[in-house]
Amino acid sequence: MLTRRRTEILGLVVHQYIDTAAPVSSRALVTRHGLSISTATIRNELAKLEEDGYIAQPHTSAGRVPLDRGYRLFVEELMAEEPVGVDEQRTIEHQFHQAPARLEDWLSLAAHVLSAAVSNVAVITRPSSRAAQLRHVQLVHLHDETVLLVAVMDDGRVQQRIVQLSRSEDQDGLTARASRLNARIADAEAAAVRAVADELADEDDQRLARMAADLIDEHRIAGETYLEGLRSALEQPEFASVERMLDAVRHLQAYELLRALPAPDDLRPGATRVMIGSENNDDWMHEWSVVTSSFGDYNGSLGTIAVLGPTRMRYGYTIPRVRYVASLVTALLHGVNR
Amino acid sequence: MLTRRRTEILGLVVHQYIDTAAPVSSRALVTRHGLSISTATIRNELAKLEEDGYIAQPHTSAGRVPLDRGYRLFVEELMAEEPVGVDEQRTIEHQFHQAPARLEDWLSLAAHVLSAAVSNVAVITRPSSRAAQLRHVQLVHLHDETVLLVAVMDDGRVQQRIVQLSRSEDQDGLTARASRLNARIADAEAAAVRAVADELADEDDQRLARMAADLIDEHRIAGETYLEGLRSALEQPEFASVERMLDAVRHLQAYELLRALPAPDDLRPGATRVMIGSENNDDWMHEWSVVTSSFGDYNGSLGTIAVLGPTRMRYGYTIPRVRYVASLVTALLHGVNR
């Protein structure tokens, strides 16, 4: 049974624990918040909260620590969001204005900026496109028979591969060859490109078309993942032991994260989702929380942007910032900002 | 004064310390290697080696630990290289055969493979090109007035940026516009492109040319760095304390590494260089060693490939593997393998 007062006390416990990273005692609660009830009363309430599974004590003579259920209630009903101030917005946007030229680097930069803003690990994934289409190929002469096949995909990203042709050809010849190819294989999916390839008379054309089809497939399969801010996360007190720290590095460096993050499909842009501790599927994440949002690019496909940190996370601070960076990335990818 | 026997003993000490990560005692030396001299004699020799600065004891009743000078002599004269066996070569090459399509990913993959092979951090940097040239531009229609400007550089890498034109144009129109532009700005450096841009009549052409020039500049400036294997390095006993580990993460994540690595100019492809402990410039690296080699791409420009680890590193094992991967990457970038 959650009375009003009991809920408020839970809020204070969570708040203070997030702040101090130390078990919260009944006395600390009254003194730090100037409560007008005694420590004994608090203790009674704390006992009830513990009974209901919101909090726990690490050992008999310790204060209380929030459990996942406590954090959940906190996030759901008690937390106050700390909006991104104007100055902070400016700071963040400023970092994007010196954005690098390569499209891919934007996401890496975004992960960096976000991680710095919330002092935790930031992960951005751009999952594989469902049905990637080729938009265009281009051939660039490198040396002798060696050419670079550049394939531009319909999401604006680029795949490239070095190819050996059967004989040397100058750049003009290659350009002509490329437009000849484009006439047949542009704006098509891998299967279609492969079908066309079989019909091509010229041996090199055939190889190039097949290669292009391979590139489409690889592009479709290959998602991108950017992870930044390992360092800020590891500086938090929850990792102040060698095993903890090693575990964190081990798991974060392995890219199983992708599975752990909610697919962007069930998360519409602008929304955020919070997964707390054991709500995450993976065992190793039972002491981590994840704040997820999603972004869209000009092609309508979606990506995931997330912050990972210990369950003792400043949710009210993190959530608005994840949302803000997600919206910023969306705007950037739509090109409205430049 | 380094007698023959003394040198041999130093070799044994270094070897064993690399193996066990524990201070080496006189008794351990005789039993582990079946020496025919007594521990007392060893102790005398050890005392001399200590006097000369090759080894030291952590505390009075501990065995000896190699100093940088000891490692240096070991690497220079005592170490036996452990060549990359045929099976191992196959394993490594195999990982490259499933190489991803994107040129950039090759280096990231190489770092990954190398780090796995030597259980330490692998860093690969491709420094900025001195005088980047544009090879080609291409325009891809995204939506409405939004187009993607793709610039292929003379080293085969690609820069791209989203551009808003003044009015919408279909893909055919854009292709024509691109060839018109290429006729003027292909195969030129940034300054030349900018000069041409000023003369262009059409407003959009001008913007695109200027943008292309910017991309060339950015390409010239932007080096790439790939770092892999943090985890394997941190698992080594030297980092078995929270501060050590945090320090390592802090420094490795910051990209000051670039400065620390020898510029590839003074290291010809195929050669390796070893920097031990305090031979490194940065203070924080005084307990790290770096094995560096370099690779060349089809454009003749150079990159650095390195392994970082604790000074207690298996030099004889690491060096051949760094060299091997460097040669593999060079071959790959020249396209001879595909």
Added chain:
DNA sequence: GTTAGCACTCTCGGCATGAGAGTGCTAATG
């Protein structure tokens, strides 16, 4: 329902202790 008081529990840092490891030194030896 609230609260003062108190016994109880658990952690943590400090300290002493003893075993173990390894050395340096001395004196004896070939």
Added chain:
DNA sequence: CATTAGCACTCTCATGCCGAGAGTGCTAAC
């Protein structure tokens, strides 16, 4: 004179003990 056996000495490290401190749960009174 190089080598070596023997031994005293030093330092670390794991262990156990102790007391202070923190915080609780319970009881009884309000």
